[in-house]
Amino acid sequence: MLFKVSPLDNVYFGSGMPFSAGFESIGKSIFPPSPSVFYGAFATYYLSLNGMNSKNIAFVKENLRVKGLYYKIGGAWYTLVPMDLVIGEDAKNKGENEVEFLQMCKPIVKTDLEDEQMDLLYSVDKVDNVKGLIDDEAMSYYLKGKKECISFVPFKNFVKAEDKIGIKIEDRKCTVKESYLYRINYIRMAKDVKNFLDFVVDVECRGFSFPDRGLIKLGGECRVANVSKLNELPKFLDGTFVEEIKEIIKKTKMFKLILINPAIFKSGWKPDFSDLKTRVKLIAAAVGKPIRIGGWDLENKKPKVMSKAVPAGSVYYYKILDGPIDDLIEKVYNNGISDSRSNEGFGVSLLGGIV
Structure with a gap:
């Protein structure tokens, strides 16, 4: 509800x-x-x-x-701006609210840790992170992988x-x-x-x-x-829209995972999908600085142990290696991806296409 x-x-x-x-x-x-x-x-x-x-x-x-x-x-519905959307210095100085996409490229320096090697997300211009919201329509375009003009609303x-x-x-x-x-x-x-x-x-x-x-x-x-x-739903949660995203991912064998809420991971900064039938490989990421999460334990009447969490808006790029994506869709949209306190809303995510 x-x-x-x-x-x-x-x-x-x-x-x-x-x-x-x-x-x-x-x-x-x-x-x-x-x-x-x-x-x-x-x-x-x-x-x-x-x-x-x-x-x-x-x-x-x-x-x-x-x-x-x-x-x-x-x-209108809004969500946090994903972290692979940034604002250029010129647009910021002019007071404009149009964002641009970070581009993906191979790293210049190679190491012997080939399995851990990831692509870089970069911009040729000087850019800043965005603190604000994008509306339902803009998020729907973003999840479909369309790199059209997307504007945001600053929190200020x-x-x-x-x-x-x-x-x-x-x-x-x-x-x-x-x-x-x-x-x-x-x-x-x-x-x-x-x-x-x-x-x-x-x-x-x-x-x-x-x-x-x-x-x-x-x-x-x-x-x-x-x-x-x-009683209404945002477009990006509608079942028909989720099926569209599913078909895009099936064709490209690549997807984005966007954290709507912060997430707590055992490995620190990245999700663990090893328990899924779908085998995936992390190829790039735009991740914010960790945040501190506390809280109050109603049952024991004392503060909860402080945890570090990956902030909302963080984005992970994946390549599908093998297996059906139904298991992945089920986990992300129904159970979340946080390894801890998922019942409190941590780890709620969306999936988007990379085209």
Whole structure:
């Protein structure tokens, strides 16, 4: 089920760094947030509707699953810009939002590690990574391998950081407590009433259906957000479109894997497909810097162990060596590719063609 999540106030999405009064004075917020933020929000939502007890906590752990995190601006669907799309220095200086594709080439320097040798993704011009979103239509073109003009929407058009300064008061003296001045970076999700960015969360809870409308607690300090059910799907998740991508991959024997959400891999930075019937070889990648993922363990009432994850938007290029691709399609679209915490939305991905 797809739910639109609309914050009613500024929100705080922690960066994973410790933040408590008297220890660290700055609470740094990040955007976009981790999918585990929404897993926690809907877990709390379920418990608020059914009661906070060990039985219901166990039910959530067993049956709740986040299957995707997307965005909406007005009536249009959006996703994060894949990392093999970049913006040229000239376009950036002119304030233009048109992106270009990185090109793939053989490495200049060869080593004796032939099995690990990968192609390079490069641009002849000076380019920068893009922090923003592309719409449903642009993503559909991208997944089909069409290198047409693709424009993006920068986060700065919709997301603004706003600081809050706070202090702690001595209860008995009603005076400021020394060393307890702090600052929190909040996120405001709209520049004005016409430019409002909403989250869309694909959430599944076996044996339970969330109400069509409601209120949830979102992010740090449990700020309130509206939740409303959506009945439509973005084009790139439609079954007919997935079949089109499948046919493109069958013809070319090559594909892209795009991380919609961050992923945690045993091998560090790349997925492991060794358990599939489809044999593939990684030939190139555009991967961002690792991010820190924490969280709160409802069952044991303590922080989760901090993990490193590959950021959303990272792209992997593969060549199919042998076997049918049905197993691959099933894994990517139904189960995700994260080796850990996949039920929280980590490892949700899309497949695209390389033509």
